[in-house]
Structures are given as structure tokens and as C-alpha cells.
Amino acid sequence: MSEQTPDTGSPSIRPLMRSAIYEASNPRLRLANATRSVLQHSATSTASGVNVLAAVELLEQAAALLAVGPHGRSYHASAEGAVGGATHGFASHSPVTGPLNALAGVVDIEITPTEVIATATYGDAYEGPPGCLHGGLIAAIFDEVLGFAQALSGAPGMTGRLEVTYRSPTPLHQPLRIIGRFDEVNGRKIMTTGEIYAGERLCAQATGVFISVKAEKFADLNAVRQTPG
Template sequence: MTASQPNADGSTEVAHSPRVDGLHGLPETQRRVAIRRLAAVGREMIETMSITDATSARLDEAAAALEAVVESLRREPVGSDYVGHAEVATAGLTLAERQALVEAGDPEAWAQFDHSPLIGLANPMSPPLSMYYEGARVIASATFGAAFEGPPSCVHGGYIAAAFDEVLGAAQSMSGVQGMTANLSVNYRSPTPLMTPLRIEAWLDRIDGRKIFVRGEMYAGDRLTADATGLFIAPDPEVFAALMEVRADMTRARRERGA
């Protein structure tokens, strides 16, 4: 984005994305280190289950061991609240306004991103994608294992689309306002291989009022495997408030079931 193209909040300074800065800036508390370690083990378990040719007896033994772990964790408190000034609690605010809230003393402001199914280090389902900046672009790298297979030896197209949604979502935040996905269009240009480092690039295309248009490309080495366009819309804070209430109800229900 150039200085001649204003952000959604009217400024011309290139903003950063909370998906990148927020996740990288989370303090490494003892619990965060532990939950990320547990998630990493879970990630390895999912990958191993996808390729194992173990005997039925060995599989039954492994299932029994995992059932014991799950039962042990079920006895612990239940809930994964959005804490602090999370993305959903600051819908429609500019990045500068959100950052001011962070600087007011909430180090866990973006903790929900650690549980993302795409970038979260505390989520065993995530590949995970690692994101950083190159100028005004967001760059993501990831290697998808056997658990993500679609066509033989290739990443399932649904996961490719999900990866684009995450990375384009990070890029649209650089408009200065956090939007929600309204439309995502993916072109699959060539097979996207498993077990291969992939690179995704995303950048702002243009802004039209509350509409934020973003583009992206995915590469395996120098080969383009897919490209995408996305439309994100800065939402009405009242819509997010309603979603937050639904999520609070879900959390209460989980806690009651675990009581």
C-alpha cells in the first residue's frame, strides 16, 4: 500500500497486523509453554495416526492410553475465554486504538490467536503457519503433513483455502481496521505438495469504505500453486457483541457439562 492510498481509518501510514504482532508478542508464561508443548505432541499424534500401519492390538493400546489422558484433562476446569481486548472485543477500532489498549497493560490482548486452527501454537490442529512481514506484504510459511492430504501427495484444497483466509486476513488488518471475510476466491494453478515448505504472500489491493480487498499467492519453491482474492468488511461492533454473547453461552454450557 502506498502513501497515496489511505487506510480504512483515513490515515496513510502502513499499519501492522495483530495476527502477526499479537501472536509474536504474547508473553511466554509457564502455562503457555506447557499448552504449546501439549499441542505439539497432539500435532505429532495426528500426523502419526495418519500414516501408521500398526497392528490392531497396538492401536487399541494407544487408544486406551489417550483415553486416560483425555479423562484426566476433563477433570480440570473447562473454558477458553477470549481474554482482555481481543479481536472481537475491539471490532471497528483502528489498529492505533487497539494498540493503545494493549499498551494500557493487557499483555494477553491477542491471546486468541494462539488457539487459531491455522497459526496457533496452542492448537494441535494447526500446521502451523508462521507469519512475518516483507515490506507491505504479509508472508506465511508452512509445511503440511500427511493429515492434510487431498489428492495423492497433495494438500487438500480446503486447507489451501483456509490458509489463504488466514493470511489474507492478516494482510487486510494492515488497512488499519480489522474486518471479517465476506468473500474468498481461490484459483488452484498446480498441485500443492505435502511435506514441502510452502510460501504464501498477501497484500492489500484497494479499500472502498468498509470494504477491504486483498490478494495472495502460494508457492512451492518458485512454482505458483494457487492464488486468491478476498473481500473483507469492517463489521458493526454490535454484530461482534452478539457473537461474543453466543460464545459466552457456549463456554458456560461446557463448564456445566464438566461440573
């Protein structure tokens, strides 16, 4: 696969599952990448008021175009962390790692039989303390990466408990390494652990407990989501 990802200050998008939706020519991927770029520039731009208003007019036109026609999507995955490559699947639209979701950050995800390794470099749009990644986003990243890791259990589920310990500031503009691993299963509980590193420095640790969910339950949730009103 060949993909040209714009320099948006957001993590570059590298798909978990290779599929046509991740090709640079996909208009929905181009839309997400362009929106990421706008989000990043809007966080730091010192453009003149005239240029800002001109940008606003273009964005309003774009929003009007996208408002036309039906909306909605359905999930083809059975639980959090499922990695289906469907155009409207969880992985592609996740607000944390989904390449088709402009809010998403990370990606470059490698899955082994025992752990998940993600890498990302975050820009100013994700800032919490000065020069540092927002702590709430750190928790969301752990939820996502541990969610992928718990799927290695063979009976994936949904988050039951997530505990994060912040060890040191997590920097912006530096490559981060996020590790998630599946540890054990205890009944319906799936135990996971993970860390975030900047170089060799430990930035944060997490433990997650996921509750195994039957495919039928997830189908019921999706049916409710698709119900009008």
C-alpha cells in the same frame, strides 16, 4: 526465544507475536505439539493392533484428564486476523495457524507494512489428492493469511468473500510460501490478494473481500459465545 518443536510432519510453530505462551516450557503448547504428533502418526502408522490399542488406552486416559474442570475461552482480538498475544486470543487458538490448537498448521509468519508472508511444510495428515495438500485446507490458509493482511488496513473485519484459483498441485513435504497483501479499502470493504508458491511454481491464487467490523459487534459475538447453553 528458544523452542524445540517435535518432528510431527506438521508445520513448525513459529509465533506471530512473541509471548510466554509460545515458550517450549508452556504445558499447553506441549499438549498441542504432542497432539499434532499423534494426529500425524495416526494418519500413516502401520503399528500392530496391540500397539494401536495401547495408544488408544493412553489417549482415553489423557482425554479423561482434560475433561475435568471448567472449559471455555474468550477472544481478546476485535476481528479476524487480529494478532493479540493473549493466552486465549484468536491468534494462539486459530485452527489454521494457532500454536495452541493441535489442528493448526502453518506458522513462521512475517508481517510487513504492506503484506504478510507465511511459510510451512505440510505432512501426510493434510493430504488431499495423492501427495498433495487438501484443497479445502488451501482455502483455509488463504482465509487466515489474507485475514492477517486485511488487518493492515487499520479497520479489520471478517471474511465477506473468498475466491481461490488452483493453478497447480500443491505438494506435501515441501516448503510452501504463502503471501497475502492488503490492496485497498472501499467503504467497509477491505480488498486483499494472495498466492501460494512451492519454490518458484505458482500453486494457487486468491482474492478476498473482508467487511470491516466495529469492536462493539465483535464484543457482542463474544458475549453470545460465553452464554451458557
